[in-house]
Structures are given as C-alpha cells and as structure tokens.
Amino acid sequence: MELHLILLFMICASVAAVESKDLISGVITLSAAGLGLSLAFLILKAPNLAITQLVVEILYVIILIRAIINKDLVLIKDGRWLFNTISTFLFIGSFLIFAFFALKELPNFGQPIMKVAGEYLKSGLGQTGSANIVTAITLNFRSLDTLVETAILFTAIIGVLAIIRKVGKIYDPEKGKR
Amino acid sequence: MCFVLFSIGLYCILRKRNIIKIIIGIVIVEYALNLFLILIGYRIHGRAPIVAQDQEILNMVDPLPQAMVSTSIVIGLAIIVVLISLAIRIYEKYGTFDITKIRRLKG
Numbered sequence: 001m002e003l004h005l006i007l008l009f010m011i012c013a014s015v016a017a018v019e020s021k022d023l024i025s026g027v028i029t030l031s032a033a034g035l036g037l038s039l040a041f042l043i044l045k046a047p048n049l050a051i052t053q054l055v056v057e058i059l060y061v062i063i064l065i066r067a068i069i070n071k072d073l074v075l076i077k078d079g080r081w082l083f084n085t086i087s088t089f090l091f092i093g094s095f096l097i098f099a100f101f102a103l104k105e106l107p108n109f110g111q112p113i114m115k116v117a118g119e120y121l122k123s124g125l126g127q128t129g130s131a132n133i134v135t136a137i138t139l140n141f142r143s144l145d146t147l148v149e150t151a152i153l154f155t156a157i158i159g160v161l162a163i164i165r166k167v168g169k170i171y172d173p174e175k176g177k178r
Numbered sequence: 179m180c181f182v183l184f185s186i187g188l189y190c191i192l193r194k195r196n197i198i199k200i201i202i203g204i205v206i207v208e209y210a211l212n213l214f215l216i217l218i219g220y221r222i223h224g225r226a227p228i229v230a231q232d233q234e235i236l237n238m239v240d241p242l243p244q245a246m247v248s249t250s251i252v253i254g255l256a257i258i259v260v261l262i263s264l265a266i267r268i269y270e271k272y273g274t275f276d277i278t279k280i281r282r283l284k285g
Contacts, residue, residue, distance in 0.1 A: 156256035
C-alpha cells in the first residue's frame with residue numbers, strides 16, 4: 001500500500017519535472033522523485049540501495065545545478081508538434097506491447113526464483129563472514145563486477161577531464177602568445 | 179506502474195529539445211529500470227538480507243538484484259556526469275541548450 005503511494009508520488013514528480021518551464025524547478029522535482037525512489041527501496045527491504053540512492057541523488061542535484069546555473073534560460077518552443085508527438089507515441093506504444101509480452105514470462109510478484117541467490121543466502125555467512133548478504137555478494141562472490149565498476153568510474157573521470165579541459169596555449173617566440 | 183514511469187522518461191527523451199530536459203529523461207528511465215529490477219526480486223513479507231540471530235533464511239528477499247542494482251546506480255552517475263560535461267561544452271561553444279540551434283553538426 002505504501003509502495004503504491006510512493007510510486008504515485010514518483011510519477012507525479014517526474015511528470016512535473018518533465019513539464020516544468022523552468023530548468024531549476026525541473027531539477028528539484030527530479031530530486032524529489034529520486035528521494036521517493038530511495039524510500040521505495042527501503043520499503044522493498046533494500047537498505048544498502050536506499051543509502052546509495054540518497055548519496056547519488058544529492059550528487060545529481062549538485063551536478064545538474066552546476067550545469068544550468070548562470071546560463072540564460074531561454075524558453076524553448078517545440079516545433080513540428082504533430083510529427084514529434086506521433087513518432088513519440090509510436091515508440092512508447094511499441095515498447096508497451098513488447099513489455100506486456102515479456103511480463104508474462106517473468107515470475108509473479110512476490111515469488112522470485114531463488115536459484116543462485118538461495119545458495120548465496122545459505123553459504124554467505126559461513127564463507128565470507130559478512131552478516132550483510134548484499135555486501136558479501138558485491139565484495140566476495142561478484143568482486144570482479146565491482147572491480148570493473150571501479151574501472152568504469154575512472155574511465156568516466158578521464159572522459160570528463162578530456163571534454164572539459166581547455167586547450168593550452170602554445171608559446172610562439174615570434175608573436176609572443178598565440 | 180513502473181512502466182508508466184519508464185514511458186514518461188522515454189517521452190521526455192524523444193519529445194523535448196532542451197539538452198538538460200533530455201538528461202532529466204534519461205535519469206527518470208534509469209530510476210524506473212532500477213525499481214523494476216528490485217521489484218522482481220521482492221518477496222511478500224520478506225526480510226532484508228541481513229543475517230541475524232532470530233531469523234530464518236527462507237524468508238529473505240532476493241539479494242542478487244540488490245547487489246547488481248547498487249552497481250548500476252553508480253554507473254548511472256558516471257554516465258550522467260559525462261553527459262553533463264558534454265552539455266556544458268556545447269553551451270560554451272554554441273551558447274544554447276536547444277538541440278535544433280546547433281547548426282554546425284548538420285552535414
């Protein structure tokens with residue numbers, strides 16, 4: 001029941017974030033949706049994820065506001081209204097049709113298949129000594145995944161530095177600075 | 179209802195012309211996918227996957243999607259940071275966030 005309420009809240013917040021005229025209010029309502037997602041993780045019994053989502057959410061807000069502060073925020077009008085709307089609804093409709101067929105193959109809500117996870121739950125405490133099974137999985141059973149995730153983070157940092165970096169000035173002895 | 183959230187994000191990506199609005203749409207899609215993966219692993223009246231003394235193991239929720247989604251959240255942050263830095267560079271070069279005004283990309 002609380003889950004439905006929070007999902008409704010998230011849907012309302014994301015609609016407001018999409019449709020708001022002002023970019024800053026859009027970012028702030030987006031962060032409201034993210035905090036709702038964090039609460040939903042808590043209700044779905046995933047406390048690790050709730051904490052991670054909270055921190056990442058705050059970082060999103062800081063980075064997005066850094067991107068749009070001090071810029072002249074022009075109201076952008078949408079052109080070619082009919083064509084854009086029709087193509088968008090075609091995409092969304094095809095996605096919903098495929099999702100409907102895929103949803104039949106999944107297990108019912110509340111009864112997950114626990115083939116691999118059952119083994120982890122049984123042997124997690126004995127093999128790794130960690131009371132939190134999620135930590136045991138990320139740091140012991142699937143530690144290569146975590147390693148590659150860290151590699152992705154560093155690659156992203158290198159990419160950001162390469163994009164943001166200003167080109168250095170080359171010293172030319174005849175003309176002085178160029 | 180998770181699909182409704184996904185559809186809103188997809189609509190935002192395809193329909194809007196502001197770069198920041200497109201990034202907001204990508205973030206919403208990411209939220210929807212993470213929530214969907216956690217919903218698959220949920221067990222009714224389950225407990226958090228933390229071993230305690232007075233707790234039987236059979237009743238826990240699925241911990242595997244939780245571990246994978248915590249990876250996915252952090253990778254999503256990296257993706258958004260790279261996108262934002264691209265947007266900042268585009269603003270410095272063209273002085274606008276409107277994707278139709280960036281004429282020089284046209285062939």
